[in-house]
Amino acid sequence: MSQDIYARIKADHDHARELMEKIADTSNSAEKTRRRLFDEFKIDIWTHHKVEEATFYAQLRKEGEDGEAFEAYNEHHMANNLVEELATVAMMNEQWLQKFKTLKELLEHHMEEEEEEFFEVARKEIDKTRAEELGKWFDERKRAAAEAITPI
Ligand SMILES: [Fe+2]
Numbered sequence: 001m002s003q004d005i006y007a008r009i010k011a012d013h014d015h016a017r018e019l020m021e022k023i024a025d026t027s028n029s030a031e032k033t034r035r036r037l038f039d040e041f042k043i044d045i046w047t048h049h050k051v052e053e054a055t056f057y058a059q060l061r062k063e064g065e066d067g068e069a070f071e072a073y074n075e076h077h078m079a080n081n082l083v084e085e086l087a088t089v090a091m092m093n094e095q096w097l098q099k100f101k102t103l104k105e106l107l108e109h110h111m112e113e114e115e116e117e118f119f120e121v122a123r124k125e126i127d128k129t130r131a132e133e134l135g136k137w138f139d140e141r142k143r144a145a146a147e148a149i150t151p152i
């Protein structure tokens with residue numbers, strides 16, 4: 001059975017939370033594990049942000065809720081930049097881990113705000129059928145986007 005947009009986004013958030021916990025727990029000598037987990041996380045979170053903007057926030061903006069959308073775009077932008085930075089510097093040291101933990105906090109706060117506040121705003125504006133349709137599109141687009149940026 002397909003999930004509505006709220007359940008689909010929540011599932012992504014839970015997966016990202018789990019990956020971030022695992023990465024934060026890696027030691028500065030576990031290079032293979034840290035790299036593998038971070039590569040997975042990078043693709044997952046970038047595509048999550050883009051597809052969330054193209055579905056959930058695009059719909060919110062159609063409903064006139066631009067404030068929430070712009071706040072989210074801004075936080076996505078900050079998080080994406082940090083991910084990019086973490087992906088391009090030496091990974092096996094304490095500075096990397098500290099920076100990753102900053103990103104983790106930023107994203108945990110962001111995801112909580114979406115689930116606790118923005119979903120409530122959306123539920124008042126978006127009917128059930130549309131929420132299910134958006135969930136289906138989110139799922140399809142995320143799959144395609146992740147495939148598009150996964151190295152061959
Ligand atoms: Fe978001």
Ligand SMILES: [Fe+2]
Binds near residue numbers: 048
């Ligand atoms: Fe999200």
